[in-house]
Amino acid sequence: MxxxxxxxxxxxxxxxxxxxxxxxxxxxxxxxxxxxxxxxxxxxxxxxxxxxxxxxxxxxxxxxxxxxxxxxxxxxxxxxxxxxxxxxxxxxxxxxxxxxxxxxxxxxxxxxxxxxxxxxxxxxxxxxxxxxxxxxxxxxxxxxxxxxxxxxxxxxxxxxxxxxxxxxxxxxxxxxxxxxxxxxxxxxxxxxxxxxxxxxxxxxxxxxxxxxxxxxxxxxxxxxxxxxxxxxxxxxxxxxxxxxxxxxxxxxxxxxQMVEGRGATAAPDLSAEEVQALAETLRGLEKLRGFAGAEAAFADLIRECQAARAAPAQSADKGSEPA
Known part of the structure; x- marks a missing residue:
């Protein structure tokens, strides 16, 4: 804060x-x-x-x-x-x-x-x-x-x-x-x-x-x-x-302080077993972050999710560029 x-x-x-x-x-x-x-x-x-x-x-x-x-x-x-x-x-x-x-x-x-x-x-x-x-x-x-x-x-x-x-x-x-x-x-x-x-x-x-x-x-x-x-x-x-x-x-x-660690995309179509496997990779609390209120924590999660979704599209765009 x-x-x-x-x-x-x-x-x-x-x-x-x-x-x-x-x-x-x-x-x-x-x-x-x-x-x-x-x-x-x-x-x-x-x-x-x-x-x-x-x-x-x-x-x-x-x-x-x-x-x-x-x-x-x-x-x-x-x-x-x-x-x-x-x-x-x-x-x-x-x-x-x-x-x-x-x-x-x-x-x-x-x-x-x-x-x-x-x-x-x-x-x-x-x-x-x-x-x-x-x-x-x-x-x-x-x-x-x-x-x-x-x-x-x-x-x-x-x-x-x-x-x-x-x-x-x-x-x-x-x-x-x-x-x-x-x-x-x-x-x-x-x-x-x-x-x-x-x-x-x-x-x-x-x-x-x-x-x-x-x-x-x-x-x-x-x-x-x-x-x-x-x-x-x-x-x-x-x-x-x-x-x-x-x-x-x-x-x-x-x-x-209450903190949250790093995140990863948990797509809606994942099964419970796939979510469990993903969660195991996130149990560590690296890259700790604290927030000034629940609103800030929510906004940060949305930003991170949007960035993760945009990353594959950006990679695809770069791959289609001429050498």
Whole structure:
């Protein structure tokens, strides 16, 4: 995808010193790391995290720690799966700080750890409600304020599970796959408005990934704080990319993308057996290509098909030319 370039009349506020950032699921783990990373740069942060009856005030604790370090932050307690939560968290930012420059949509749930045949459709609905539908509502609520910002950014926190699947976590993987497709579509729609949309798939030791046998050295390497700078970059004014997926963890960063390999003509009159034989020659992923949307992928396939069909005719024409 071509690099994202906001309109030339938008100021390049690279210091982000007065940026207003919403971080959902910010009471612990990755969300807490993202909120603190932004606050340390001078941004004003809305720390959004649901608070269950009788549970600790995680959002309040994070806000207190940010303020103790000299930062600015407020707590917001919506359950992002509830109706109206998107409007509530965006409204909190506008009421407290007067505007909104970036959203890090981090709130999520891992869902049940069991195979598909051991679960139910309700498991999928519950996970999709938090990991997917709540982020649609948040995007809808944030659209106008982000478009009004000189450098609006919307960062969705996904997972490699949404790229490749994961055994025993089909609801979680499906929700993140849907989130990825939603983000790519949103990036295309919001590009003309100067709002960048990207995905971060982090590897981090959190409550969702907690394992009793996790090696302490590995746990330290994949601490949530080690991904904070990446999230800040992807939601900053300096980030001019949009519609991209970035994977990060343990101090490592790499880009991910859906790709297609080389093609070959599969004529309509081929038998299924002939298609199988052709497919075997195309299983390798040489000459990888990525596309800025399904439309571009379709157009590329049509161009390649037309070129392949024209090639034999051109060869025949050349063969008939006089020596």
């Amino acid at each position: 071509a690099g994202y370039s906001p309109d030339s009349d938008q100021p390049d506020r690279r210091d982000d010193s007065d940026r207003v950032v919403v971080v959902t699921g910010a009471g612990k783990g990755l969300g807490e790391a993202f909120a603190k990373a932004w606050a340390s740069r001078g941004a004003r942060v809305v720390v959004s995290n649901r608070r269950r009856a009788g549970a600790a005030d995680d959002a309040g604790r994070v806000v207190d720690e940010i303020r103790s370090a000299g930062g600015q932050a407020i707590a917001e307690y919506s359950d992002m799966a509830d109706p109206g939560a998107g409007e509530a968290v965006v409204g909190a930012a506008l009421k407290a700080f007067g505007r909104l420059d970036a959203v890090i949509a981090n709130a999520g749930t891992s869902g049940p750890a069991r195979k598909l045949t051991q679960g139910s459709l309700a498991d999928f609905r519950d996970v999709m409600e938090t990991n997917f539908f709540s982020n649609i509502a948040l995007a809808e609520a944030a659209q106008a304020p982000l478009q009004a910002s000189p450098s609006g950014r919307f960062l969705l926190i996904s997972s490699s599970a949404g790229l490749y699947g994961v055994r025993g976590r089909a609801p979680y993987a499906a929700s993140k796959g849907a989130l990825n497709a939603f983000a790519m579509s949103l990036a295309s729609e919001w590009r003309r408005d100067g709002v960048g949309v990207n995905i971060l798939a982090p590897y981090a030791a959190t409550r969702m990934t907690d394992a009793p046998d996790l090696d302490p050295a590995l746990a330290a390497a994949i601490a949530p704080a080690n991904v904070g700078a990446v999230a800040v970059w992807l939601s900053s004014a300096a980030c001019r990319q949009s519609g991209e997926i970035w994977v990060s963890g343990a101090g490592w960063l790499r880009r991910a």
